[in-house]
Structures are given as C-alpha cells and as structure tokens.
Amino acid sequence: MSLSKIGAALGVLVASVAISPAAAQAATAATVVSPKRPLNVREGAAVWTRSLRTLPNGTAVQIxxxxxxxxxxxxxxxxxxxxxxxxxxxxxxxxxxxxxxAAPACTPAQQTAAPTAAAAAAGATTAGTVASGAIPLKARSGPARAAFLYSGLPNGTALNIACQVQGEPITGTMRATAAWDRLDSGAYVSDAYVKRTAEPPACAATAAPAAPAPAPAQAAPVAEAGRWVSPLPGFSARPGFRTPTNPNHVGVDIMSFVGTPIHAAAAGTVLEVVCNIEAGHSCDQTGSASIGGCGWYVKLQHAGGVSTLYCHMVRRGVVKPGQKVAAGQVIGYVGSSGNSSAPHLHFEVHVHTPPTSPGNAIDPLPFMRTHGASIG
Structure with missing residues (x-):
C-alpha cells in the first residue's frame, strides 16, 4: 500500500473516532439507594423539573x-x-x-440535549378534573382510604394524571371502580371522583406501591391520628399560594406581631434552623422587600413524608436540628427577617419529603383545613 493510501486510511480512522467522543464513552453502572420511597427520575437537574418516572430502591441504572x-x-x-x-x-x-x-462531566451538548422520546413519553399525563361535589376529594399517599391523607382537592380542581393503579374499590360520583389515579405530584386519588379526557395508562410496577390494607373501622391510621394545630393560633392567613402575580410564592402569610410565639403544626423532628438571606445582610435585623431570602426559619419533618417550613422569625428558632417536637410546641417567634416588609409568618407545607422543593409544595390552607386545624 502506498504511503498516501496509508495516510488516507489513518485519516478516516482518526476522523471516525473524533466524530462522537460521547458515543464512545462507556456508561457508568450504578444502583438506586432510596429505601423509603421510589426515586424520581426528572427532566432536568433539579427537583422542580418534571418527573418522568420513578425507580424503586435497588434499581440498576446506567449513568x-x-x-x-x-x-x-x-x-x-x-x-x-x-x-x-x-x-x-x-x-x-x-x-x-x-x-x-464518578461519571465524567457532561459536555455542553449533553447538558442541553432533551430526554429521548421514550423517556419523555413516560412523563406524559392525562388531564382530569375533580368531580366530588361539595366534599373535597382526598389526595393520599397510596391507593386506599387507609393511606396517609395529604390534602383535600375542591370540586373542579384540575388534575395531571400520570397513571392508574388498582387499589381499594370506591363508589363515587363518576363511577364505581377500584382504580386510583397517581397524580404527577405522586399523590393518589380515587378515579371514582375524577372526570377525565381519556383512560390513563397503567402504572409500571415500579411506580405503584401495593395498596395498604384498610385500617379497622374503630382505629384511625397512625399518621392521620396525629394532631395538627395552627402555627399561629388566633391569626388568619391570607390566600397567597402560587397566585397569578406571584407564582413562586409556595406558602401562605399569616400576619401577626413581633414576638408572637410560633407553634409546631404537628409532632415531628427539627431538620433545619437556618438564616437564609442575601450576602451582606443579617437575619438579626429587620428585612425588607428588596432583600432576598426566608430570614430565620425552622423546618420540621412529620410522619407520612410531610414537612413544614416557618420563615421570617425575629431571631434564631428556639429548637435545634434533630430535636423531637410535639404538636403546638413553641419553635420560634414572629419577626420580619429576610424578604419581608412587615411582621408575619410565611408557612409552607411540602409532601413526598425529604427533600423540600418548590415542586412538592402544596397549598397549606386546604391541607390544614382537611386535618382539622384551619388557620384563622
């Protein structure tokens, strides 16, 4: 073979290797470690991006x-x-x-590439609407009335249904069925009370836990039997969860006076006692609307994967991370630290925790009302 032909052959070989270095990159084998609940697979690198599917503990993955x-x-x-x-x-x-x-860092092209059609299709949802009349539809942690109660969804609430699973039979306003709809939030509602545009797909075996056995009639489930109380007894909250003018506001504000005791909404464990504020400012000083951050806040973890968050305290909370607290126990005092223009408590409720994120925040007002602890 002539030198020119050898050179040409080598050039083709080098070019073929250089065309797609990512394609030649071997995937890294790994295993999901999520013993308490399935791990969410998402569209992007944050918990507020769309959940495409879930993976149970022990699932093998390729990174x-x-x-x-x-x-x-x-x-x-x-x-x-x-x-x-x-x-x-x-x-x-x-x-x-x-x-x-550790797997290699993604290239800029990999960071911006969309998931494959199959992965994206797994995250598609079916539109539905709550049709429960005067009684809010219960959203639960599993497909049975014995599962932990997250919140009540008022009649007419729009739903994004990820898939369906068989659970406890229910006779409702739309149909008599054992099907339960798994929402894109991970909560379950009985399909008996749902008006929908199409038949949702069946949940994959990894996405749907087995239906819990119904509790005896005389005994409430442990999680639901826990007492919930208003974090600021005697004060009313202004509706303000994800309003059209402030869609990033994932809690409600309860106006009060500086120094008013703030109470734990339910028994739980203290996760965080933190000063959250923009650099150059102090949580020990009165905040303003021009300052970013939650100020002094306390985060509690409750049974059933529910967390609550209490912001804008006047000083560091009076509890410590890891401490057990009872429902109604004082955890801090009202202030106006951080992004705040007047003394108040910013109160949040999150489900499917930890961790907490904007994506798993729910409106505290119907949640608390459903749990017999209306605010105000």
Missing part, C-alpha cells in the same frame, strides 16, 4: 455523565449538587446513587 444542578442534602448516600444523566437523557440526583468512580 452517561454528570452535571451540576440543585444541591440535595437529604440523600442517603451523599450531600451533593451533582446529578446523573442516564443513557436515555433523564436525570437523577447523585445523592441517591451508589456507584464506583
């Missing part, structure tokens, strides 16, 4: 690369802001993954 995203500090394996891009283009937090060496 294509890693990208920096939202910091997750509640994972069982590590505290990290690294997210693993799987070979189908979807993402899971590396905080919930057991693996060998």
């Amino acid at each position: 294509e690369c890693q990208v920096k995203g939202q910091l997750i500090d509640q994972g069982p394996v590590r505290v990290t802001d690294q997210w693993d891009r799987l070979t189908d283009g979807s993402f899971i937090s590396d905080a919930w993954v057991r693996r060998g060496p």
Whole structure:
C-alpha cells in the first residue's frame, strides 16, 4: 500500500473516532439507594423539573455523565449538587446513587440535549378534573382510604394524571371502580371522583406501591391520628399560594406581631434552623422587600413524608436540628427577617419529603383545613 493510501486510511480512522467522543464513552453502572420511597427520575437537574418516572430502591441504572444542578442534602448516600444523566437523557440526583468512580462531566451538548422520546413519553399525563361535589376529594399517599391523607382537592380542581393503579374499590360520583389515579405530584386519588379526557395508562410496577390494607373501622391510621394545630393560633392567613402575580410564592402569610410565639403544626423532628438571606445582610435585623431570602426559619419533618417550613422569625428558632417536637410546641417567634416588609409568618407545607422543593409544595390552607386545624 502506498504511503498516501496509508495516510488516507489513518485519516478516516482518526476522523471516525473524533466524530462522537460521547458515543464512545462507556456508561457508568450504578444502583438506586432510596429505601423509603421510589426515586424520581426528572427532566432536568433539579427537583422542580418534571418527573418522568420513578425507580424503586435497588434499581440498576446506567449513568452517561454528570452535571451540576440543585444541591440535595437529604440523600442517603451523599450531600451533593451533582446529578446523573442516564443513557436515555433523564436525570437523577447523585445523592441517591451508589456507584464506583464518578461519571465524567457532561459536555455542553449533553447538558442541553432533551430526554429521548421514550423517556419523555413516560412523563406524559392525562388531564382530569375533580368531580366530588361539595366534599373535597382526598389526595393520599397510596391507593386506599387507609393511606396517609395529604390534602383535600375542591370540586373542579384540575388534575395531571400520570397513571392508574388498582387499589381499594370506591363508589363515587363518576363511577364505581377500584382504580386510583397517581397524580404527577405522586399523590393518589380515587378515579371514582375524577372526570377525565381519556383512560390513563397503567402504572409500571415500579411506580405503584401495593395498596395498604384498610385500617379497622374503630382505629384511625397512625399518621392521620396525629394532631395538627395552627402555627399561629388566633391569626388568619391570607390566600397567597402560587397566585397569578406571584407564582413562586409556595406558602401562605399569616400576619401577626413581633414576638408572637410560633407553634409546631404537628409532632415531628427539627431538620433545619437556618438564616437564609442575601450576602451582606443579617437575619438579626429587620428585612425588607428588596432583600432576598426566608430570614430565620425552622423546618420540621412529620410522619407520612410531610414537612413544614416557618420563615421570617425575629431571631434564631428556639429548637435545634434533630430535636423531637410535639404538636403546638413553641419553635420560634414572629419577626420580619429576610424578604419581608412587615411582621408575619410565611408557612409552607411540602409532601413526598425529604427533600423540600418548590415542586412538592402544596397549598397549606386546604391541607390544614382537611386535618382539622384551619388557620384563622
């Protein structure tokens, strides 16, 4: 073979290797570590991006690369802001993954590439509407009335149904059925009270837990039997959860006076006692609308994967991380620290926690009302 032909052949070989370095990159084998609940697989590197599917504890996954995203500090394996891009283009937090060496960093093209059609299709939802009449439809942690109660959804509430699973038979306003609709939030509602545009797909075996056995008639489930109380007894909250003018407001504001005791809404464990404020400012000073942050806040973890958050305290909360608290116990005092223009408590409720995020926040007013602890 002539030198020119050899050179041409080598050029073709080099070019073929250089065309797609990512394609030649071997995937990293790993295992999901999520013993309490399935791990959400998401469209992007943050918990507020769309959930495409869930993976149970022990699932083997193939990691294509890693990208920096939202910091997750509640994972069982590590505290990290690294997210693993799987070979189908979807993402899971590396905080919930057991693996060998870290996967390589994603290239700019990989970071912006959309999930594959199959992965995106897995996140498609069916539109529905609550049709329960005067009584709010119960949203629960599983497909049975014995499952933990998250909130009541008023008649007419729009629903995004991820899939259906068989559970406890219910006779409702729309139909008599054992089907329960798994919403994109992860909560379950009986399909007996849902008006929908089409038949939702069946949930994959990994996405639907087995239906809990109904509790005896004389005994309420442990999680529901827990007492809930208003965090500021005697004061009313202004409706303000995700309003059209402030869609990022994921709680409600309860106006009060500086120094008013703030009470734990239910028994639980203190997760955080934190000063959250923009650099250059202090949580020990009165805040303003021009300052970002929650100020002094306390976060509590309750039974059933529910967390509550209490913001703008006048000083550091009077509890410590890891401490057990009772419903009604004083955890701090009303102030106006952080992004606040007047003394008040900003109160949030999150489900499917930890971690908390804008994506799993729910309106506290119907949640508290459903649990017999109306605010105001």
